[in-house]
Amino acid sequence: MDNGASSYRRFLDGDDKGIVEIVNDYKDGLILYLNGYVNNLYIAEELTEDTFFRLITRKPKYSGKSTFKSWLYAIGKNTAVDYIRYHSKQLNMPIEDIENYLSEEKNLEKSYIQDERKIEVHKALSTLNQDYKNILWLVYFEGFSNKEVAVILRKNDRQIKNLLYRAKQALKTKLEKEGFIYEEL
DSSP: OOTTHHHHHHHHTTOTHHHHHHHHHHHHHHHHHHHHHHSOHHHHHHHHHHHHHHHHHHOOOOOSSSOHHHHHHHHHHHHHHHHHHHTOSOOOOOGGGHHHHHHHHHHHHHHHOOSHHHHHHHHHHHTSOHHHHHHHIIIIISOOOHHHHHHHHTOOHHHHHHHHHHHHHHHHHHHHHTTOOOTTO
């Protein structure tokens, strides 16, 4: 599988089923990734829609220098950064939506993170700084290689290796403080 590149090419050639396949394959992961930037699941869903809207309307060129997934996530990250710049003050959610927000976020997490150990890691991950959270999410939950993460985060390979090492150490320290040891770190 080429991570969506052929679906995107088919879409560019006029086959609308290509974009449907891309949305189906990447929607959930992209929502969770963008939620890490805005800390609001509803806004992350909107940003994901905006990302796919950019693909449909602007039809940016995919060069193939990275995987399609990392290219798509980079577009999503840029969409989130644009949103954050525009809404520079803190985002607020109406009180009446909080129960729905928490319920939907919990259901989405349960479908994406299957067992208790991963949930504990996810909770500890959310307490880390944004750079650490992003790199750990991209590498371990989304399965990107260091090279792909470098493209998404616009850093060189050495910076990615150092950042990943520091992020893993911070996560391990956090988990050990809570009495949990995660063998895969």
